[in-house]
Amino acid sequence: MLSVVILGTGNVAFHLAKVLSSNNSVELLQVYGRNKTKLQAFEPFCDTTDNLGKLAAAAIYLVAVSDGAITALTQQLAGLDGVVAHTSGAVSLEVIDHPRPGVFYPLQTFTRDKKIPFAEVPICLEARHPNDLRLLAQLAGKLSGAVHRIDSAQRRQLHLAAIWVNNFTNHLLYIGQQLCEEKGLSFSLLQPLIQETVDKIQQLSPKEAQTGPARRRDVQTIQTHLDILEAPLQKKIYQLLSESIKSTYEKEL
Amino acid sequence: MLSVVILGTGNVAFHLAKVLSSNNSVELLQVYGRNKTKLQAFEPFCDTTDNLGKLAAAAIYLVAVSDGAITALTQQLAGLDGVVAHTSGAVSLEVIDHPRPGVFYPLQTFTRDKKIPFAEVPICLEARHPNDLRLLAQLAGKLSGAVHRIDSAQRRQLHLAAIWVNNFTNHLLYIGQQLCEEKGLSFSLLQPLIQETVDKIQQLSPKEAQTGPARRRDVQTIQTHLDILEAPLQKKIYQLLSESIKSTYEKEL
Known part of the structure; x- marks a missing residue:
C-alpha cells in the first residue's frame, strides 16, 4: 500500500488529508504541523505530530506549506527516504532541498468548508527521477482521472492562468x-x-x-x-x- | 392569446423569437428589421417585414434594437396601440417615445449559436401603466419562472453588475x-x-x-x-x- 505523510495544515493539506484518508488503497500515516491548534482538525483523519523528529517513514511526503517555507522545511527532511513533493503551482522543483524532489500540484481552488470533487481535478506532476514520477503518478491516479506530467515553466504559467480564471473571476x-x-x-x-x-x-x-x-x-x-x-x-x-x-x-x- | 411583434434582428431578438415562436400560448406575429439579409434568419419562426408601415396589430411590441436606436424607432410606432417595451438593461423607460412604454429585460447573455434555458432567466419588467405591467408579466411568466418588477435605476445597476460577472469574467x-x-x-x-x-x-x-x-x-x-x-x-x-x-x-x- 502506498504510504503518505502530509506536511502542512492549510486548505490544500486539509483537502488532501480528507481525500487520502478515505482512500482504501492509500495509507495516510501522519500529518505534521507546527501549530497544535491547527493540527486538531486533522485528528479525525490520521496520526498527527508537531515534531519533525517523529515523522513516520513513508513512500511519499506531500509538502503543502506556503511557497516561502518549502526550502527550509525540506532541508530538515534530508535523512528521510521517500519522494518529497511540494503541492505548489508557483514554484519550481528546485526549491526542494532533498535528493528525491517532486511536485504534486492539484489544479484547483481549495476552501476549507467546500467539498472538492477530486476525481476531475487535474493533478500536475514533476520529479527528478523517473521512478519517483511513477510513484507520484500512482498516488495521483488513485485520486483523479486527470493526471498530467507538466514541467516547472508550464506549471508556473498554468498557475498564472488559474489566477485569472479563478482568483480574479x-x-x-x-x-x-x-x-x-x-x-x-x-x-x-x-x-x-x-x-x-x-x-x-x-x-x-x-x-x-x-x-x-x-x-x-x-x-x-x-x-x-x-x-x-x-x-x-x-x-x-x-x-x-x-x-x-x-x-x-x-x-x- | 397574447400577440407579440419583435423589432430588431440581433441576438436578443433572435433568442426571443425562437422561444416565443415555440410557445403555444403566445402568438408571435412578426419580426421587423431594416436589414433583409438578417431578417432571413427569422423566417423559420414567423412572418417578417422590413416595412414599418406593415407592422401587425399586437398586444406587445418588443423593441430589441441597440440602445441608441430605441427613441427614433419608437417614435415611428406612435399610431400603434399595444405596449412598446424595450429589452435593454442600460437605458431608462423614458427613452421610449410612445404612450404605453415598458421594459422587458431578460438578464442573460445571448450568443447566436448557444441555446438559452429561458425558464431560469430573470426577466425584469417596468411599465408606466399598471395594466401594461400586468400584460408584460403575463408574457414573461410564459417564458420564465423568475419575473421581477425592477425600476430603471435598479435595472441600470443590475446591468452594470452583469457586466462584471459576465463580460469581464x-x-x-x-x-x-x-x-x-x-x-x-x-x-x-x-x-x-x-x-x-x-x-x-x-x-x-x-x-x-x-x-x-x-x-x-x-x-x-x-x-x-x-x-x-x-x-x-x-x-x-x-x-x-x-x-x-x-x-x-x-x-x-
Whole structure:
C-alpha cells in the first residue's frame, strides 16, 4: 500500500488529508504541523505530530506549506527516504532541498468548508527521477482521472492562468454582489447569468462567447457605467478591462 | 392569446423569437428589421417585414434594437396601440417615445449559436401603466419562472453588475486560455477550476470563497506573475485586481 505523510495544515493539506484518508488503497500515516491548534482538525483523519523528529517513514511526503517555507522545511527532511513533493503551482522543483524532489500540484481552488470533487481535478506532476514520477503518478491516479506530467515553466504559467480564471473571476463576482446589494437587489438575480457564462465555454471559445458594451464599442453605456461606479479602483478596473476587450476585437470592426 | 411583434434582428431578438415562436400560448406575429439579409434568419419562426408601415396589430411590441436606436424607432410606432417595451438593461423607460412604454429585460447573455434555458432567466419588467405591467408579466411568466418588477435605476445597476460577472469574467477566461496556449497547454486543464469557481458561490459568498496570492498577500508570487506577463495591459489589470483583492481583506490581516 502506498504510504503518505502530509506536511502542512492549510486548505490544500486539509483537502488532501480528507481525500487520502478515505482512500482504501492509500495509507495516510501522519500529518505534521507546527501549530497544535491547527493540527486538531486533522485528528479525525490520521496520526498527527508537531515534531519533525517523529515523522513516520513513508513512500511519499506531500509538502503543502506556503511557497516561502518549502526550502527550509525540506532541508530538515534530508535523512528521510521517500519522494518529497511540494503541492505548489508557483514554484519550481528546485526549491526542494532533498535528493528525491517532486511536485504534486492539484489544479484547483481549495476552501476549507467546500467539498472538492477530486476525481476531475487535474493533478500536475514533476520529479527528478523517473521512478519517483511513477510513484507520484500512482498516488495521483488513485485520486483523479486527470493526471498530467507538466514541467516547472508550464506549471508556473498554468498557475498564472488559474489566477485569472479563478482568483480574479471570483473577485469580479464579489464586485457584482456588492453592486447588487447597494441597490437592494438580491445577488441571486445574477446566478443564472454567472452559470451561463461558464456553461457557454463548453460550446464556444471565450473569444466567441464575448458580448457586452466593450465588444460592440458602445461608448455611451461604458461612460454611464463609469459615472455610476463610486469606487475609484473599480472605475479603473472597469476602464482597463473594457480597453482590453476592445483591443481583442479591434480588427473585427 | 397574447400577440407579440419583435423589432430588431440581433441576438436578443433572435433568442426571443425562437422561444416565443415555440410557445403555444403566445402568438408571435412578426419580426421587423431594416436589414433583409438578417431578417432571413427569422423566417423559420414567423412572418417578417422590413416595412414599418406593415407592422401587425399586437398586444406587445418588443423593441430589441441597440440602445441608441430605441427613441427614433419608437417614435415611428406612435399610431400603434399595444405596449412598446424595450429589452435593454442600460437605458431608462423614458427613452421610449410612445404612450404605453415598458421594459422587458431578460438578464442573460445571448450568443447566436448557444441555446438559452429561458425558464431560469430573470426577466425584469417596468411599465408606466399598471395594466401594461400586468400584460408584460403575463408574457414573461410564459417564458420564465423568475419575473421581477425592477425600476430603471435598479435595472441600470443590475446591468452594470452583469457586466462584471459576465463580460469581464468571460474576458478573464479568454486571457486564461491565451496564457495556456502560449505554453502549449490545453485550456481544458482549467475547466474543473472554472466550474468550481462558480459552484463555490452556491455555498459560500464570493468574499469567503476568495483564495490566491493577493488574498494572502504573497508579494513574491505576485511579482513573479507580473514578470511573466508579457502584455502591458494585462500587467496593469493583474496589478489593479490584486490591489482590489488586497484592499477587500485589508482589515482581516
